[in-house]
Amino acid sequence: MEHIAEHDSAPAYSEFAPSTSPSPTTFKPIVIPQQTNLFHIKTFSPFARAYSPTLSTLPSPIPHPLFLSFLDGLNAAFLSSPIFQVAHVIGGGLLGSQILPAQAVGGVFQVASVLGSAGVSIVRVRKYMKKNNEEIFKPRGLVVRILSTRKMMGVVGADGDAKGKGKLVLPPMEELKDLTPPTESALTLYQSESGGADKEGKIAVEVEDPRMRRLKALEGLIAPLEFETETAPTRGPMDKYGGAPLRWLNKKQDSKLQKAATRSVEHRRKHSEVVGEEFRDTEMELYGIEERMREIRVYAEKELDGENDTGRRYEVEARMESELAELEGRREELEKGRDDRVKEVYKKGDKKLEKLAKKEEKIANRILWVVVTKMDESVANELVDVGVDVDADV
Structure with missing residues (x-):
């Protein structure tokens, strides 16, 4: 799957106009959440397909098709192999049985699937993020990273919960707010x-779309975002079956x-x-x-x-x-x-x-976020904030 990590379909920056940094007073961070937190394992869930109109207003714009192509390639590199996903599901089934040997085997399946999926995915993702930062984002004075919810909040300047635990507090659902x-x-x-x-x-x-509640919690701190209604094109049976869970x-x-x-x-x-x-x-x-x-x-x-x-x-x-x-x-x-x-x-x-x-x-508060900000030398090497312990930030 190494060719997926390279994401050959993303055009090199040389096809575009000379680089110009975004205005420091107008550019707000762009944040895109994962769809969900499947089985509490980050590498089992893709990032939402979305585009911010802010990208089209840059001195050297990032076109809609190019940015979606970047996200689709990122998901292809990020998501665990269907083999790991199936192993995790099978392991869960065995853990739920009443037979001790089966439970032991189930535990091995689940641990192996988590460690294996994270280890393989992180290698691909780091390589993919570095390549696309160099070709698409850095020449425009931007950097794209994958961050935990807590670190994303620190980047955009969001306040945490009243208990001081630094957790993102979502606004009430529209259905619950309406008392008429x-x-x-x-x-x-x-x-x-x-x-x-x-x-x-x-x-x-x-x-109400749950993803919209996540963005409402950050309202005023982030750039507007438009979610895509079309699903990403599949590249073959692996993509099709990999997305089944x-x-x-x-x-x-x-x-x-x-x-x-x-x-x-x-x-x-x-x-x-x-x-x-x-x-x-x-x-x-x-x-x-x-x-x-x-x-x-x-x-x-x-x-x-x-x-x-x-x-x-x-x-x-x-x-x-x-x-x-x-x-x-x-x-x-x-x-x-x-x-x-x-x-x-x-x-x-x-x-x-x-x-x-x-x-x-x-x-x-468990998911990861794609975060696009102005380039800062202090974050140049911190492109992926996720390790093998994929749910450790909760």
Whole structure:
């Protein structure tokens, strides 16, 4: 597989215009996550296919096809051989048996698959990254690296969790953030592979792409990213069968997420009248507060009209600000109370979805990232931050 590591399809930089470094004030890091964390082994999961429009605005742009070709070649070099993947699956099956000798053999299979896959992949990847940095990124004043989540956060300047463990905190799922009563327009029939509704006629919703939650957690610190909908072209049977475990896992995870989201929406629709009543009651009180705040401002304006005494003006303005602050506090208290009560109503239906959301956060902290930044001599030789202990950064 050495020819894959070389990635001959990537054109040499000599085909492009003379190098020009990116503007130091405008270039934000480009980060691309792995798709998932298959079996908790990094070299079993590819990086997402994506492109940042920022690359097209460089003085010497990196075209869309060239960057995707780089990612496809990286995945070909990075991913473990199907032999190691199958060995790991077989080992897992044997470990789950009740026969001690079989469990021992299963353990050997799994350890061998992890060490073997990591060792072979790292050699290929280091060579591949060095070659492409020299030909594509370095002449443009950039460097591309593979980093753990923690190191990626340090590069882009992201804050860690409140507990000080340096972990990436994902924003709540859009489905969980929305506490308003569901509307019929937000629901669609679930379509099976045959094109019809599912046998139970259940409703379903579009679920937020987990990868987008990872990027939202870094919003403002990184360049925009557009994920590709097309899969990478296969180069033969090895590519096809090598991706089978990932396709199986993604399908399984998507199915779980879809079912959990559907259950959540069904529960919410069932209790929509209760939640609607809660919103209506609160809205009446909020409307009263808004009216009272408007009256306070109007009254204060009348008192200040033509008033030249500085002390008097200060007294009126201070009283107005105090009364408005008190009402603002009451408004926030009402909204929080309403949201807490609605969450309690939705709690049972959202339980599975919240569990999957927390699981995704764990995955986001285990994966690796392709990180493109401005060239810095201090990182010139640190292109791949992953060793044989492939899950050690968690």
